[in-house]
Amino acid sequence: MANLAHFHYEFFEQGGFDPGATRSYVIGPWPWNQSAVVVSAHPFDAPGQDRALDVTEVRRRTTPDQFLEFTVRNVGRDRALIWYVEIGLISP
Numbered sequence: 761m762a763n764l765a766h767f768h769y770e771f772f773e774q775g776g777f778d779p780g781a782t783r784s785y786v787i788g789p790w791p792w793n794q795s796a797v798v799v800s801a802h803p804f805d806a807p808g809q810d811r812a813l814d815v816t817e818v819r820r821r822t823t824p825d826q827f828l829e830f831t832v833r834n835v836g837r838d839r840a841l842i843w844y845v846e847i848g849l850i851s852p
Contacts, residue, residue: 776839789825804842
């Protein structure tokens with residue numbers, strides 16, 4: 761039976777996360793060997809705003825510790841001040 765885990769991260773940027781801009785993150789080290797990792801990002805819901813985020817790259821790096829590297833792009837029309845990253849982990 762698979763084991764599931766969820767990690768929630770919140771980000772705030774006073775100057776805002778502009779449309780077309782990217783942010784890159786490195787999280788770890790983690791003992792995620794032989795695990796599937798899913799990364800999604802979404803902006804804080806603000807009425808009247810067109811905000812959308814896309815996770816454009818996901819990499820797992822060993823050095824020999826394991827790290828998760830990912831890039832988030834603002835693909836909406838409006839600046840995001842608050843956004844969230846959700847990481848799902850599926851392990852045997």
